[in-house]
Amino acid sequence: xxxxxxxxxxxxxxxxxxxxxxxxxxxxxxxxxxxxxxxxxxxxxxxxxxxxxxxxxxxxxxxxxxxxxxxxxxxxxxxxxxxxxxx
Numbered sequence: 001x002x003x004x005x006x007x008x009x010x011x012x013x014x015x016x017x018x019x020x021x022x023x024x025x026x027x028x029x030x031x032x033x034x035x036x037x038x039x040x041x042x043x044x045x046x047x048x049x050x051x052x053x054x055x056x057x058x059x060x061x062x063x064x065x066x067x068x069x070x071x072x073x074x075x076x077x078x079x080x081x082x083x084x085x086x087x
Contacts, residue, residue, distance in 0.1 A: 005022055
């Protein structure tokens with residue numbers, strides 16, 4: 001399985017999520033990344049699972065998912081397929 005990111009040390013500081021991604025500590029305002037997490041209780045926020053590949057984070061008690069690439073603003077585009085009309 002491909003490892004996407006090394007995700008560790010996730011915790012909340014008020015209405016901020018603090019997480020270390022690939023060795024870099026990042027802070028995210030919950031109001032900007034997830035209204036579901038912003039409204040969640042401390043217990044609901046602290047019950048999370050990081051995918052083994054580091055692709056995303058899941059909160060089972062509130063059924064919320066965040067992708068690490070999405071948090072980092074990484075956009076994936078499909079490769080261009082060459083056809084007779086676009087050569």
